[in-house]
Amino acid sequence: MPLAVHLTALGCRLNEAERDAWAVALHRGGAQLVDRPAVADIVVLNTCAVTAKAARTSRKRARALRREAPGATLVVTGCAATLDPDGVPEADTVIPNADKDTLAQQILAAHPAEDPIGLLLTRHRRTRRFVKVQDGCRNRCTFCIVTVARGAERSRPLVEVVDEVRRAVEGGALEVVLTGVHLGGFGEEHGTDLATLVDALLSETELPRLRIGSLEPWKLTDALTEAIRHPRLCPHLHLPLQSGSRAVLKRMARRGTPSDFLRRLEQLRTVRSDLLVTTDIIAGFPGETDQDHAATCALLGAAGLSGLHVFPFSAREGTAAARMPGQLPHAIVRQRAADLRALDAHLRGAALQAAVGTSRPVLWERHGGLTDTFLPVLPTNAPPNSLEVVELVGVRDGALVARA
Numbered sequence: 001m002p003l004a005v006h007l008t009a010l011g012c013r014l015n016e017a018e019r020d021a022w023a024v025a026l027h028r029g030g031a032q033l034v035d036r037p038a039v040a041d042i043v044v045l046n047t048c049a050v051t052a053k054a055a056r057t058s059r060k061r062a063r064a065l066r067r068e069a070p071g072a073t074l075v076v077t078g079c080a081a082t083l084d085p086d087g088v089p090e091a092d093t094v095i096p097n098a099d100k101d102t103l104a105q106q107i108l109a110a111h112p113a114e115d116p117i118g119l120l121l122t123r124h125r126r127t128r129r130f131v132k133v134q135d136g137c138r139n140r141c142t143f144c145i146v147t148v149a150r151g152a153e154r155s156r157p158l159v160e161v162v163d164e165v166r167r168a169v170e171g172g173a174l175e176v177v178l179t180g181v182h183l184g185g186f187g188e189e190h191g192t193d194l195a196t197l198v199d200a201l202l203s204e205t206e207l208p209r210l211r212i213g214s215l216e217p218w219k220l221t222d223a224l225t226e227a228i229r230h231p232r233l234c235p236h237l238h239l240p241l242q243s244g245s246r247a248v249l250k251r252m253a254r255r256g257t258p259s260d261f262l263r264r265l266e267q268l269r270t271v272r273s274d275l276l277v278t279t280d281i282i283a284g285f286p287g288e289t290d291q292d293h294a295a296t297c298a299l300l301g302a303a304g305l306s307g308l309h310v311f312p313f314s315a316r317e318g319t320a321a322a323r324m325p326g327q328l329p330h331a332i333v334r335q336r337a338a339d340l341r342a343l344d345a346h347l348r349g350a351a352l353q354a355a356v357g358t359s360r361p362v363l364w365e366r367h368g369g370l371t372d373t374f375l376p377v378l379p380t381n382a383p384p385n386s387l388e389v390v391e392l393v394g395v396r397d398g399a400l401v402a403r404a
């Protein structure tokens with residue numbers, strides 16, 4: 001019987017991209033992926049620690065997997081396991097982030113396959129593939145534990161990424177999302193950059209749709225802004241701003257100012273008027289005043305964004321922000337997060353309404369579609385894993401309605 005492996009990823013797209021890469025490597029090595037931990041020989045959990053809540057969820061998931069698969073080998077990796085390896089006593093093996101890129105090879109080396117060719121069941125077809133292109137981060141944003149958990153920046157060779165995307169297209173992928181911890185730093189240690197990678201993927205592969213994952217605003221170079229013109233590059237960017245207050249950004253050790261952010265949005269919109277932008281915002285950062293919060297809400301309300309990811313500040317042990325004076329009471333943090341979530345709902349609603357009457361390329365998956373501008377579309381009878389231009393005729397349940 002082939003080795004049965006169950007893979008679970010919590011947290012960010014990078015964790016999902018790593019899970020996808022392990023899945024492909026395990027397939028090639030003759031293993032079989034299984035959806036249910038209970039039938040697995042090996043269970044792998046890729047954990048998250050971006051917030052204290054995420055770290056608790058990761059530990060809780062490890063306990064649940066141990067209960068579901070008492071006989072399996074439980075392998076735990078990711079940021080929570082890296083920062084606190086003793087925090088997952090259920091694990092048989094803890095693989096720190098520094099060694100996780102070879103996780104599949106480590107499993108296969110420990111369990112050589114009986115008949116690799118016969119078992120190449122391409123069951124792992126994903127319409128949208130997350131592709132990890134870099135790891136680690138040189139920045140030291142004061143609230144961020146990821147830069148601690150993921151270590152120094154390192155990029156995959158450009159040719160290797162192009163090759164992986166080419167194989168993903170052969171395997172049926174219609175969209176690839178480029179992911180990294182500090183995506184904008186891609187390739188700099190090799191004398192290249194993200195814009196060059198984007199150009200290579202669009203010119204050297206048949207990929208119908210390329211999407212850039214979360215990108216720090218200060219890494220939006222002129223070359224990248226120019227690249228956004230390309231019809232096969234999705235006109236949506238996620239640019240984490242974190243605060244609309246210059247003083248708060250300074251205490252976060254973020255590069256750039258709120259007006260820099262607005263200027264970049266303006267430049268982008270001159271290049272591609274249908275581009276949509278979303279962002280991350282931290283609510284209740286230490287020392288944040290009512291005026292700072294008001295400035296953040298005002299900027300976000302006026303910037304024409306299509307959505308916000310709101311994070312109530314969570315003091316992560318090991319970060320500079322956790323030691324800062326001016327920690328705000330939970331009630332204030334919660335209230336400011338609620339304000340921002342209400343604003344998010346308004347912005348998402350406005351973006352959906354603005355799309356009514358337009359036609360957009362939609363990627364259909366099992367549970368509905370996604371426009372190139374990253375707006376959800378309610379399911380139709382279009383087959384999953386297909387891409388078509390549809391007319392958007394209405395909004396219902398927080399998603400767009402396509403003309404059937």
Ligand code: SF4
Pocket residue numbers: 137138139140141144145146147181182216
């Ligand atoms: S740039 Fe992103 S990953 Fe790097 S330290 Fe800042 S928030 Fe963390």
